[in-house]
Amino acid sequence: MRRNFTLKTFNTFGLDVMAAYVVTVNDLSDIERLRKSGYWQLDKKMILGGGSNCLFLDDYYEGIVLLMNNKGVSIQDYDADFVKVSVAAGEDWTPFVQRMVAAGYGGIENLTLIPGKVGASPMQNIGAYGVEIKDVFLRLQAFDLENGKLVDFEAADCEFGYRSSVFKTTLKGKFVILSVDFLLHKHPQANFQYGSIREELSRLGVSQPEIVDVSVAITNIRRSKLPDPLQLGNAGSFFKNPVVHRLVFDDLKREFPDIVGYPEKTNTVKLAAAWLIEKAGWKGRRVGDVGVHKNQALVIVNYGGATGRDIFSFAMEIQQSVRETFGIHLEPEVNII
Ligand SMILES: Cc1cc2nc3c(=O)[nH]c(=O)nc-3n(C[C@H](O)[C@H](O)[C@H](O)COP(=O)(O)OP(=O)(O)OC[C@H]3O[C@@H](n4cnc5c(N)ncnc54)[C@H](O)[C@@H]3O)c2cc1C
Known part of the structure; x- marks a missing residue:
C-alpha cells in the first residue's frame, strides 16, 4: 500500500x-x-x-x-475452429493483441493499438473498425467488492451495447474484473471492410491481406490520426456517437445536408459526433491548456497544464454548443471520476 x-x-x-x-x-x-x-x-x-x-x-x-497488474495469458484448444484464451486483467491490451496476431489467432486484430488493459476491455465493450469485444467474448471472472465472492459473467450477463456494459451502468464500481476469456479463430478471415483499411493495405502493396496485415494497417492509420497520449494528454474519443431515431436524422438532414450518420438495424441512425463538434466550430479550438485536437474533433487534449475541471468545463461547453446547434445530447464516453 x-x-x-x-x-x-x-x-x-x-x-x-x-x-x-x-x-x-x-x-x-x-x-x-x-x-x-x-x-x-x-x-x-x-x-x-x-x-x-x-x-x-x-x-x-x-x-x-x-x-x-495481475499477469498471465493461457491458450486452450476449444473446438475445431476456436481457441479459448484466458487473460489476466492487468495484461496490457495491445501487446496481448499483437501476441495473438503473431500466433495466427484472429478476431481482435482490428482492435490493435487501443490503449489500456485487458480488464477494462469489457467495461465499455471496446470497439474499432467494425469489431467490438462482445464479438469474441466468452466470459469473465470478477470479484464482488461487497461480499468478496468470485462471480462468472457470461456474455448475456454483461449487457454489452455500444461503448457500454453492465459494468459501466448498473454494476458500476461494484466488481473488480480479474480475468477475461476470449474465443479466437484458428483459421481467421481478415476483416478489412473499412475504406481506410483498404486504402492503407493498398498503400502497403498488400492485395490478399491476412490478420497481421490488417493489424499493421490499423497501427499505421491510428498512429497518423490519433495523438499519442505520451506526447499530448488525451483519453481518445471524449463523447459517444449519439444514436437518434430515423425521423430526427431526416429532419437534421434537411437542415444540414452533409450531416454524417450510419443507419442501424432498428429505426435508428448513429450520428458522427466528430462531425457535429466540427460543424459547431470546435475542431482545433484551444482555451488555455485544453483543446479539441486539430485532426480529430472527438478527442479533447491536455496541452500540459490543464486541470481535470478545466477539461470537464471545456467538454461541457462543447456539449452545450452541440445541443444548441443541433438539439443533440452528447454523452461522455470517458469515465468521470
Ligand atoms: C488515444 C486513445 C485511443 C482510444 N481508442 C479507443 C477505441 O478505438 N475504442 C475504444 O473502445 N476505446 C478507445 N479508447 C479508450 C480506452 O483506451 C479504452 O476504453 C480502454 O479499454 C480503457 O482501458 P484502461 O485499462 O486504460 O481503463 P481505465 O481508464 O483504467 O478504466 C476505465 C474504466 O474501467 C474501470 N476499470 C478498469 N479496469 C477494471 C477492472 N479490472 N475491473 C473493473 N473495472 C475496471 C475503471 O474504474 C474505469 O471506470 C482510446 C483511448 C485513447 C487514449
Missing part, C-alpha cells in the same frame, strides 16, 4: 492527481488482504487499468485506488 501517490503516469490525460492510497493488484490475494484490513472501511474505492478512459476531476482522490 502506498500513501499519497501520484497517478500522473497512470492516466493518459497526464493529470497530476494524488491518491490517498494505492494498492497494486498482482493477484487476488492482494485484494483479499486489503479486504481484511481496516482500510477497506474507506468509502471511496476505484479500479484503475491503464487510465486511458478516465478523467479525474479533482487533484486529490480521497480513497483507495486498486491498480490492476
